[in-house]
Amino acid sequence: MKALHIITGLGVGGAEQQLRLLLRHLPVECDVVTLTAPGPVADGLTADGVRVTHVGMSGNRDLTALPRLVRLIRAGRYDLVHTHLYRACVYGRVAARLAGVRAVVATEHSLGASQMEGRRLSAGVRALYLASERLGSATVAVSPTVAERLRGWGVPGPRIEVVPNGIDLARFRFDPALRERTRRRLGLPEGAYVVGGVGRLTASKRFDVLVRALAELPDDVWLLLVGGGPEESVLRRAAHRAGTADRVLLTGERPADGSPGADLPSLLSAMDVLASPSGEEAFGLAVVEALAAGLPVLYVACPAVEDLAPGTAPGARRVPGGEGSFVRALLDARAEGSGSRAVPAAAHHYCITRSAAQLMDVYAAALTRTPSGSPSLGVSSV
Structure with missing residues (x-):
């Protein structure tokens, strides 16, 4: 299996460092794409032998990043795309589907009761999140509390998997x-x-x-x-x-x-x-x-x-x-x-090896799920 992880940025943060730790324990060939701010965690991933690509996205509405992502995903011939953090989930899920990847997993790291990654949970944020969520195979919640918040937002329960953060x-x-x-x-x-x-x-x-x-x-x-x-x-x-x-x-x-x-x-x-x-x-x-x-x-x-x-x-x-x-x-x-x-x-x-094994089960289920069960974008190329 070959997987691509797409994350909004790779500065020092909980989700970013959790991704690096996870890649050390996943028995899968993985590359990483960061939309913005490569940062210290990108250097650490590179030191670990992971290939990191910076898309150079200039802001939330930089739509030129989308075709760049699609080309990158197609060139890498990935079996699965895994997205992390809000902006990467929105753009990454769309790009993965346009590139023809059938298994698309997203992890929801930071959904609070009133905010997500510091942004207020407005109706627009929620609508965009839910629209892109439908394009994925599964959404991973880092805790049962986050899973319940996702269900409250309108994400169907069968699409939600709980895989907690892990530590060494x-x-x-x-x-x-x-x-x-x-x-x-x-x-x-x-x-x-x-x-x-x-x-x-x-x-x-x-x-x-x-x-x-x-x-x-x-x-x-x-x-x-x-x-x-x-x-x-x-x-x-x-x-x-x-x-x-x-x-x-x-x-x-x-x-x-x-x-x-x-x-x-x-x-x-x-x-x-x-x-x-x-x-x-x-x-x-x-x-x-x-x-x-x-x-x-x-x-x-x-x-x-x-x-x-x-x-x-x-x-x-x-x-x-x-x-x-x-x-x-x-x-x-x-x-x-x-x-x-x-x-x-x-x-x-919360041992990291346990979390990695749980995530591999999510990957296996996403890869065996029939593509016809996911919504189509109706677009064949970018």
């Missing part, structure tokens, strides 16, 4: 020696209690809640935020206003796994608890990675935990969401102590 469990295994080295490198005082946050620094992640909560916590509590984004300067100003700037560390954007400086496991090892104040998530990858590192987790919304059986993630606790609730929850977590840093069943549930 061994990569996140807690190492006490690494913890000490990392804390020294960061300049953390001995005995500091470190609250961590991981993700893009955007307003929707609500890391400002943690900055404000820090002002109500003891002086030996520090905040370590891992990631980059447009809200970085906003958070720095908020820390200055709260009088906690000397206890807030922002690492900036972290390169993808396998690239220089890809030190998320070491940064997680330096933390004592992970806090996720985002009120809307499609999965909650940072929470799962923290659980794999043996950390206790405080979260507002996390389908990766909420969709599992009770007791699967005993170290994860849901909090209402405001700074007051995080102050109380963090004080309680500190009083309970660090525990053994054992890996809970929830993290094992």
Whole structure:
């Protein structure tokens, strides 16, 4: 089998890094096309031996990208096309069908209750998504929560498959020696209690809640935020206003796994608890990675935990969401102590090899499905 993955961009982000990790475990020959912004993950994929092509799309309405995609898909003689993220799903599914590919799979990484990839879920966004979705063979949801949202949008249930995001469990295994080295490198005082946050620094992640909560916590509590984004300067100003700037560390954007400086496991090892104040998530990858590192987790919304059986993630606790609730929850977590840093069943549930095997089942079903069951575009060439 030969597959082409089409993704909107390859900057440092959850979906982008998840694609790279997945390709390391899929027993399939894969190429990747990025519509925009090749970025650090493109470099990482190339280092892994994956061929990456940049289409050079200039914006959402750059229709010249469509015939370029069609020609590229035809030239590659792909058995299956797999699309990721909104723009790539819309353009990629149309291009794949025009190119004559019968098996077209899309993964929905970021569908929230009110937004998708930071864009508001308007009637136009929904209509375009649903129109292109009909051109595919199957739509993969990264959690049962996302699957339910897709059904609520109008995607037929039989077309939806749940394949959760996966993680490399061994990569996140807690190492006490690494913890000490990392804390020294960061300049953390001995005995500091470190609250961590991981993700893009955007307003929707609500890391400002943690900055404000820090002002109500003891002086030996520090905040370590891992990631980059447009809200970085906003958070720095908020820390200055709260009088906690000397206890807030922002690492900036972290390169993808396998690239220089890809030190998320070491940064997680330096933390004592992970806090996720985002009120809307499609999965909650940072929470799962923290659980794999043996950390206790405080979260507002996390389908990766909420969709599992009770007791699967005993170290994860849901909090209402405001700074007051995080102050109380963090004080309680500190009083309970660090525990053994054992890996809970929830993290094992999201092993990347398991997710890759599930996706291969989706591929096999898409390839055996009769083409006549999919709608036709009525166009033979571009």
